[in-house]
Amino acid sequence: MTSRNSAHVIVGASLAGAKAAEALRNQGYRGPLVLIGTETEMPYERPPLSKGYLAGKDSREKIYVHPREWYQEQEIDLRLGTTVTAIDRAAHELELSDGSRLGYAKLLLATGASPRRLPVPGADLAGVHYLRTVEESDRLRELFGTVRHLVVVGAGWIGLEATAAARTAGVEVTVLEALELPLLRVLGREVAQVFADLHRKHGVDLRFGIGVQSFEGTDGRVTGVRLADGTLVPADAVLVGIGAAPNTALAEAAGLPVDDGVLTDSGLATDDPDIFAAGDVARAQHPQYGKPIRVEHWANALNQPQTAAKAMLGEEVVFDRIPYFYTDQYELGMEYVGYVEPDGYDQVVFRGDPGTLEFIAFWTRDGRVLAGMNVNVWDVTDPIRDLVRTARQVDLSKLADPNVPLGSL
Template structure:
C-alpha cells in the first residue's frame, strides 16, 4: 500500500458527506476521496418524500453542502463514478473505467436500493420508485397532472408519498399486503392511528391486498390487478415495499455480510481498515447487545461521524438511541425514539389525546420503556431518550398521566 494513500469513502450521500466533514473536523489533513455514482452533489433523502416533494423546499435545500465546500475542505469529490472492485489485502479499489485507487482507510456508505416489485408489468412506463432526487422530480411532475394513482406499500415512504399526492389533489388508492400500515414497525395499537389519519384525508385504503400484476396499455401502466381479480385503475403506480442494503461490493470482497455489512460497535467491518455506516451497516449496538441495521435519517447523520473518528484511531462505541420522524399532511408530525423489534414488547401505554392525534405512545417490556413516539407533542425527545437509555422501571399509571413530567419518571 502506498504510504500516501488516501482515506476513501464510497457512497456520496448524506452519510458519506458527514463522514468526510468529520475527518476534516477531527484534524485529518491527508488526501480524502468521496466517490458516488450519482451526478448530484450529496443530498439528504427526507425532503424527497416530504418538503421537496410537496414543493415547499427549494432544490438547493436538499444538498448537504454547496459545491464550493468540498473544494474548501480539499475533498476530492468524484461523482458519476462507480466502484466495481475492492481488494482489502491490497488496500485497493477498482473503478468502472478500469482505474485503481489505493486507500489507507476505507468507509463504505453505499446505502440501499428500493426493493423491486416482482410481478408482471412492473417495468411498464408510469411505475415509480422513490429513492433518488430525480425520482422525486418525476413524482412532483406527476402530481401536477395526474388525477388518480395507486401506491403499493404502506410503509413510511408509501404513506408520505400518499400524503403528498393528496395535498396536490390527486386521488390515491393505497394497497398494503398486511392488515394495517406500519404493522411490523409500530404494532396494531399505533398502526391504527395511521390508518385513521389517511382515511380522514380521503385515501382509499385496501389492506390484505395481494398484487398479482400491473396492467397497462401501449406500454404504460393503467392499473393494478389484485390476486382476487380486482383491477385498481391508476394513471401511475408508486411502489414502496422497502429497501435492501447495497452490499455487493463488500460481499465480493469477502467482508462479512448479514442483512448489511456487519460491523462492530466502532463501525469496523471484518477487515480492520474497512468501515461501514448508514443504511448499509448492520452494526453492533452496545445498548441492545446485538447488531442493528437502521434506515433512518438520524443514523445517516451520526453513525458516519463515529465511523470517521474510528478511522482516525479513536476509541468509539456507537450507542446512540435510534430516532426518526415523519410529517404527513399539514396536521400530523411525529418523532420516534428507541428501538422495538416486532413482538418484543408487552404493551403500549398512551399519554394524551389519541383520538385528537396529540399524544405520546410508549412501548414497554415489563416496566421498562423500549421506545416512545410523540405525535404533535413537542420538546419531549430528550426525556424519552433518557427513559429508553436508563432502562429504569417506570410506573405505568404515571407514564400515562400528562400531568406527571417525563423527567420525573
C-alpha cells in the same frame, strides 16, 4: 492514480458519506480524501424527497449537505457519476467503473440502500415508479400536476409520506398493503391504527391484506394494478414502496461479513481493520441492545459518520445513540425514539388521546420503556430518550398521566 495506502476513501456520496468527509476534516485529518458517488448530484439528504421537497415546500438547494464550493475548500476529491466495482483488500485498492484503480489507507462504505423491486409482470411499464433519488422525486412532483389517480403499493413510511403529498396536491390515491394495517411491523396494531385513520380522514382508499398479481398497461404504459383476487384497480401512475435492501454487493464480493447489511462492531469497523461502514448499509453492534441492528433513518446517516471518522483515525469509539426518526403527514408531525422489534413489547401506554393527534405513545415491556413516539407534542425527545436508555422500571399509570413530568419518572 493515487498511490497505494495514501488516501482515506469514502464510497457513497450521500448524507453519510458527506458527513464522514466533514468529520474527518474537523477531526484533523489533512491527508488525501476521496468521496465517490454513483449519482451525478452533489451529496444530498433523502428525507425531503418524500416530505417537503416532494410536496413543493422545500427548494432544491435545501436538500444538499454542502454547497459545491465546500468540497473544494476542504480539498475533498469529490468524484460523482463514478461507481466502485470491486475492492481489492490485499492490494488496498478499489476498481472503478472507468477502469482505473484507486489506493486507500482506510475505507468507509456508505453505499446506502436501494428500493426493493416488486417482481410481477408489467413491472417495467412506464408509469411504475420508485422513490430513492432526487430525480425520482422530481418525476413524482411532475406527476402530481398531471395524473388523477395514483396507486401506492406498500404502506410504509415512504408510501404514506408520498401519499400525503399526493393528496395535498389533489391526486386521488389508493394504497395497497399486504398486512392488516399500515406500518404494522414498525408500530404495532395500537399505533398503526392512528395512521390508518389519518389517511382515511384525508380521503385515501386504503386496502389491506392485498396481494399484487401484475401491473396492466396499454402501449407500454401502466393503466392499472391487478390484485391477487383478480380485481383491477385503475391507475394513471403507480408508486412502489415496499422497503429497501442494503447495498452490500460490493462488501460481499470482497469477502466482508454481510447479514442484512455490512456487519460491524460497535465502533463501525468490519472484520477488516482498514474498512468501516456507516449509514443505511451498516448493521452495527449496539451496546444498548446487545446485538447488531441496522437502522434506515436520517439520524443514523447523520450521526454514525462522526464515530466512523474517529475510528478511521485510530480512536477507540462506540456508537451507542438511541435510534431516532420522524415523519410529517398532513397535520401530523411526530418523532420516534427507540427500537422495538415486532411483538417485542407487551403493552403500549398512551399519554393523551390518540384520536386528537396530540399524544405520546410508549412501547413497554415488563414496565420498562423500549420506545416512545411523540405526535404533535414537542420538546420531549430528551426525557423519552433517557427513559429508553436507562431501561428502568416505571409506574405505567404515571407514564400515562400528562400531569407527571417525564423527567420525574
